[in-house]
Amino acid sequence: MIDILLATYNGGKFIESQLLSIIGQTFNEWRLVIHDDGSSDDTMLILKKYQSIDPRIYIIEDAVMCHSAAKNFLHLLSYATAEHIIFCDQDDIWFESKLQTLYDAIKLEEKPMVVYCNAFAYNGVYITKDKVNLFERDCLANSLFLNSGVQGCSLMFNRALLNEVIDFPDFIIMHDHYMTMGAVSFGKLKYIDLSLMLYRQHDKNVTGHVATSLLDRMRSFFNHATPILDRGHYEANKSFYERFRKKFTPEQSVVFEAYLKFPELNFIEKIFYIFKYNFRIGKSRTVLLLKLILKRTI
Structure with missing residues (x-):
């Protein structure tokens, strides 16, 4: 059923x-x-x-x-x-x-x-x-x-x-x-x-x-007003982690806490974190790195 x-x-x-x-x-x-x-x-x-x-x-x-x-x-x-x-x-x-x-x-x-x-x-x-x-x-x-x-x-x-x-x-x-x-x-x-x-x-x-057309998606990607991390989703992820912190494996907690710290880092530190914790947007690290160059963090 x-x-x-x-x-x-x-x-x-x-x-x-x-x-x-x-x-x-x-x-x-x-x-x-x-x-x-x-x-x-x-x-x-x-x-x-x-x-x-x-x-x-x-x-x-x-x-x-x-x-x-x-x-x-x-x-x-x-x-x-x-x-x-x-x-x-x-x-x-x-x-x-x-x-x-x-x-x-x-x-x-x-x-x-x-x-x-x-x-x-x-x-x-x-x-x-x-x-x-x-x-x-x-x-x-x-x-x-x-x-x-x-x-x-x-x-x-x-x-x-x-x-x-x-x-x-x-x-x-x-x-x-x-x-x-x-x-x-x-x-x-x-x-x-x-x-x-x-x-x-x-x-x-x-x-x-x-956004479904290629043009709309390109506009969204290159829109400087759109940050890497949407504030609402960042806060929702933070709230999720705080609620379920005890259920995460140690390895998952390290990744999650690195994500939560990401907005506080300088540009070089952010690049280091992306590679260290294998952060990606979907399966693409390149897209995330491009966003880091083009957009504000949050």
């Missing part, structure tokens, strides 16, 4: 397409658990229509207002009961094999694990990019500087991982970043090189807009 956690807010324009793509999955042993964050459009009417059609759809009506997508998804975790769990955005479209493919990659793993796929960027008319995720990661050293988690709607995790991180720290910036940090810290992070959904991009994306 897979629990699909769907956080909704004013998603009436797109949510029916997402619901139909879930119902059409070749893997059918799932439960769709939905929590709405006070929508003022027709989102709830659409959700209740499909709840009446498919008994696998369960709407939580607990009067809790989260006021953010991240908090809404974290709230949903308390309702997850299955051995395998996946987040779901309200405005994407899943290909029919998505659940089966991810499940097949994780079903035999008893230790904490996240498996994730890629996605096509979609503007509602045509596909604008065949891969949204550009950087693979599998450990702390190549994850800490990415200023993001694995795209939330692309990852499936097991209960063993949830049990490791259910004691939330004081500050979490995003649900997907949090689960990614859990995987690279206490388990395994596995990438499947397939795009298994349409990741819809529009001006009202709740969980953030992703």
Whole structure:
């Protein structure tokens, strides 16, 4: 069984397409658990229509207002009961094999694990990019500087991982970043090189807009106003480490503490740390070194 956690807010324009793509999955042993964050459009009417059609759809009506997508998804975790769990955005479209493919990659793993796929960027008319995720990661050293988690709607995790991180720290910036940090810290992070959904991009994306064109990505990379370390993700990583410090191996603690010290270092010391601790952005040390030359640290 897979629990699909769907956080909704004013998603009436797109949510029916997402619901139909879930119902059409070749893997059918799932439960769709939905929590709405006070929508003022027709989102709830659409959700209740499909709840009446498919008994696998369960709407939580607990009067809790989260006021953010991240908090809404974290709230949903308390309702997850299955051995395998996946987040779901309200405005994407899943290909029919998505659940089966991810499940097949994780079903035999008893230790904490996240498996994730890629996605096509979609503007509602045509596909604008065949891969949204550009950087693979599998450990702390190549994850800490990415200023993001694995795209939330692309990852499936097991209960063993949830049990490791259910004691939330004081500050979490995003649900997907949090689960990614859990995987690279206490388990395994596995990438499947397939795009298994349409990741819809529009001006009202709740969980953030992703630059997909080469020009947009170049602009982002060379934007001096964008630091190497995003303050919010840095603070979230710091909070994560403070909460789970005792669970880290000595080797992991050394890497994490070097990362936390990084903003205090001078330029030469930063280069030394990048090589000493094998810090990378995904699998690329070169990208991190270029950012060090072009950008402020934090």
